[in-house]
Amino acid sequence: MLIEPSHSDSKKTKASQDSKVKRVLKLLLKVIASILIVILLFIATVFTVNQVSSHSEQKRLEHYGQQVSVDGKRMNVFMQGEGKETIVILPGFGTASPALDFKPLISELSPYYKVVVVEPFGYGLSEQTDKERSSANITHEIHSALQSLGIKRYTLMAHSISGLYSLDYVNRYADEVQAFIGLDHSVPSLSEQKVEASDIEPIKWFRNLGFARVQLKLTDDPYEGLSYDDDTREQLNILIRKNMYNNTQLNEAVSMYSNFHAAKQLTWPSDLPVLFFVQKNHPVVKEWVAEHEKQMTNAKQGEMVLLEAGHYLYRSHPKEIAEKIKEFTEKIATD
Template identity: 45%
Template sequence: MKKWLKVIGILIGVIVLFLGVVYVVNVISNKVEKGKIQTYGQLVPIEGGNINVLMKGAGEETVVLLPGYGTGAPALDFKPLIEELSPNYKVVVVEPFGYGLSDVTDKPRTVENIVNETHEVLQKLNINRYILMGHSIAGIYGLDYVNKYENEVTAFVGIDSSVSTQGGNDEPFPTGFYKQLKQSGFFRLLTKLSPDQLIAPNVDDATKEQIRIIFLKNSFNASVLSEGEHFKQNFKAVEGLRFPKKLPVIFFLVKDNTDVEDWIPMHEEQVEQLAHGKVMTFEGSHYLHHTRSKEIVENFRSFMNEVETNN
């Protein structure tokens, strides 16, 4: 019995030591990495804090890029797309609260707040006419946005963007679990053991390292968790909305989406009543702009030329 008690005691000690090391390494790494972040863009003060915005290019038309959920550093994640767009457009990447170099806010991450904040940022930058181009969850916010500010948005482009009818948001969001995962340091450990969890475009090593650092900084922060908690509410909020009939809309989708049933038909339904609507599919992953930016921009420009010709 004494031998077994000794073994159990040693095992408990090893586990406690392991947990302690993981926690301490995470705390130290967070502090060290904070000093390694290289700033980009500019901070725009609005109600609730500062929003970081990156602008590039000097074209006559403006494209505003909106990220998918949980994208750590949107301005860096969109780099391949920015490089393809900037020779012909003024490109504006808006990093929402909790993303990139923007502040974390205590304002609930509702559709209304996210859309109003994005609009306030653009107003402060004197950007009044623009194309909205969004990835993933931006399809939900974008749908609300174009209905509220129809006179400002000249087109909407969805990159494997969400639709209100896709489902999958009925389960409670595991906020407590994600908090513990980050605070304990285990999320950092998991990303170290499985580097593939870091989703990044094909960029240089220095940029990829910045994406990693900012991703770890922002993962499961209060704003990101609040957004996750509002998924069901936010999808429900736009359920009855449709794109304005005169608004040009084009979707670039993953060809073989096995995660969401009727992925392509749901998007086709969104554009079928529009004067100018189109759905295109590509081989690739959910982050299509990482590998298909050139094709996305070429087809987007061709689509807009057709719209202009037919008007």
């Protein structure tokens, strides 16, 4: 014979269950609140450490080069060497300090050439700008800096994305550029992925909260084991933390896709001597060498040097590159 529980017993059971649920919920809320507090404390710590460290680093930052006025803002230009011929160097995307980054190559070239390193807006010690980062604007700014320094005849040497800007540059100022030297430079046929303006907003939050510094702590030093002295490496690391993900460079990333598209209409002038240094085995793009070869199709005087190196081949092979440049420019002079 089954005995059904009384109504009062059911109420007690339900009340007990409700009490357990409430205790569990209360415990969960405490755990969630504790986790949120820990996260907020971590974010606050990262933010504070970044602010204090950035302030300290600015005091240790050593200035170099000279500032020139371009469109009402200050652009930094570094020059070394007293040679009769001038080589103007343009950096790849995001290079924290072009003048210091190219230091090993500059040291190899400066005994024979006047070497000029232009630090575009948002790079090195140059100011930032809100102006659109189109190839036309960037080349205009670089040209204005050179004009203000009285530099009117030169060889243009560009790394990575600056190779794309150089295509625009040599077609605008063909009477000034004697030759072009590419350092594993970008080609229009191998475009970067499109970046929307909305894509960079989370990156700004990431930067502003100080997490870019954490990111750098977790990555290898790109200058480890290379021919950079300790003082230069320290200054480079200060400028990496100063310029990483700044607004000017993020805007450049947004403009990059359209800059690649615009460059597809351009070619190197047939009478412009060109010398390409290209990594022999690109880790991702199989067509890397072939597409650079296509760029030389119309060049009357063109040469490509394949190096067993990574994208920043001028860091690892400065002497080899400088020797080839000297041979190349001497050949141009005698032709």
